Amino acid sequence: MNIQSCVEVCNEWDIVSARQLGRNMAKELGFGNVDQARITTAISELARNIYLYAGNGKICIEAAEKMGKRGLKIIATDNGPGIKDIRKVMEDGYTTSGGLGAGLPGVKRLMDEFMIDSVVGSGTEIIATKWLR
Amino acid sequence: MRIPILKLHEYLLITIQVELDDQTALQFQEDLLNKIHDTGAKGVVIDLTSVDMIDSFIAKVLGDVVRMSKLMGAQVVLTGIQPAVAITLIDLGISMREVPTALDLEQGLDKLRLELEG
Numbered sequence: 001m002n003i004q005s006c007v008e009v010c011n012e013w014d015i016v017s018a019r020q021l022g023r024n025m026a027k028e029l030g031f032g033n034v035d036q037a038r039i040t041t042a043i044s045e046l047a048r049n050i051y052l053y054a055g056n057g058k059i060c061i062e063a064a065e066k067m068g069k070r071g072l073k074i075i076a077t078d079n080g081p082g083i084k085d086i087r088k089v090m091e092d093g094y095t096t097s098g099g100l101g102a103g104l105p106g107v108k109r110l111m112d113e114f115m116i117d118s119v120v121g122s123g124t125e126i127i128a129t130k131w132l133r
Numbered sequence: 134m135r136i137p138i139l140k141l142h143e144y145l146l147i148t149i150q151v152e153l154d155d156q157t158a159l160q161f162q163e164d165l166l167n168k169i170h171d172t173g174a175k176g177v178v179i180d181l182t183s184v185d186m187i188d189s190f191i192a193k194v195l196g197d198v199v200r201m202s203k204l205m206g207a208q209v210v211l212t213g214i215q216p217a218v219a220i221t222l223i224d225l226g227i228s229m230r231e232v233p234t235a236l237d238l239e240q241g242l243d244k245l246r247l248e249l250e251g
Contacts, residue, residue: 012155019186020152037186037217038224044188045225092226106189106225 003062007047009078010056015047018059022074025061029072030132038110039072039130045107046076046126054080054124064129071112071131082120090116136161138168144245145169145207146238148180158194165198169207176245177202180238182213192227199232208248210234212241 005025007018022043026036043059050057057078064073083089092105104126108114111128118124134157139146145168151157165177179195181187187195199209210233214222222229235241 016152016154019188023186033185034217034220037215037221040186041188041221041225044186044190048188048190103189103226106227109224109226110221 004060004075005062006058006060008056008058009047009050012051015044015051018047019044021059022061022072025063026072026130029063029070031072031130032133035130035133039074042107042110042128042130043074045103046074046128049104050076050078050080054078057123064131066131069131071129073127073129074111076126076128077123079123082122082124083116083118084120086116086118134160135164138165140168140172140174143173143175143249144242145172145174145177146180147178148183148238150183153184153191155190158191162194162198162201166201166205169202169205174207175249176242177207177209178212178238178241178245179209180212180241181218182215182237184218185215187214187218187222189225189227192222192225192229196229196232208233208245210241210244212236212238 005021007014007021009018019040023036023040026039031039047059060075062073064071089104107128111130113129115127134151136147136149195211202209212235214234235244
């Protein structure tokens with residue numbers, strides 16, 4: 001059974017709600033405080049990307065399981081403009097907002113698994129997972 | 134929400150104990166610069182002991198307020214950054230290299246005193 005909790009992101013306060021939800025779930029799943037901080041920060045960055053680039057979208061958080069490992073999965077989706085060149089946004093230091101947000105490479109480093117799927121004109125989905133050690 | 138700024142002799146002391154949203158962070162930036170202007174404070178300690186997460190936005194606001202205060206002639210030290218926060222910031226790729234830091238409030242005040250008197 002997998003319970004998913006979601007937060008709609010359309011303003012700055014939703015970013016705070018999304019990361020509070022993430023911290024609570026990370027704590028419940030048994031993550032230590034360093035990984036709790038990593039997960040919370042990753043959610044904050046993803047939520048801010050939605051707010052800045054897509055205007056609105058959704059952050060969903062659920063428990064993950066794979067080959068006996070347990071973890072936490074973040075699913076960030078929006079119906080924004082999409083990303084034209086995914087390879088480019090995954091380069092360190094790339095920004096279109098003039099330095100707001102550490103960008104996706106930072107989120108990838110904070111998490112264990114990172115998948116991005118984006119279609120220009122229809123939106124972006126990012127799935128990032130952290131496994132319990 | 135407003136973050137209280139305390140005056141102690143020629144220093145300003147701030148301890149951030151709330152979950153920082155964007156508006157609160159930006160309001161704090163403005164409040165601190167106004168307080169420096171009004172009091173003529175020479176040194177500022179921003180204590181982050183109770184802050185359990187700093188994302189790239191909050192890091193930018195904090196880094197900016199250090200540089201802005203410097204422009205006005207006041208020295209800022211960030212203190213009490215938690216281990217989990219330090220690890221996360223470096224993972225994110227944020228080094229805050231040019232921002233003065235100290236382990237705790239006491240060492241932060243010592244650092245300011247050395248720089249202002251020395």
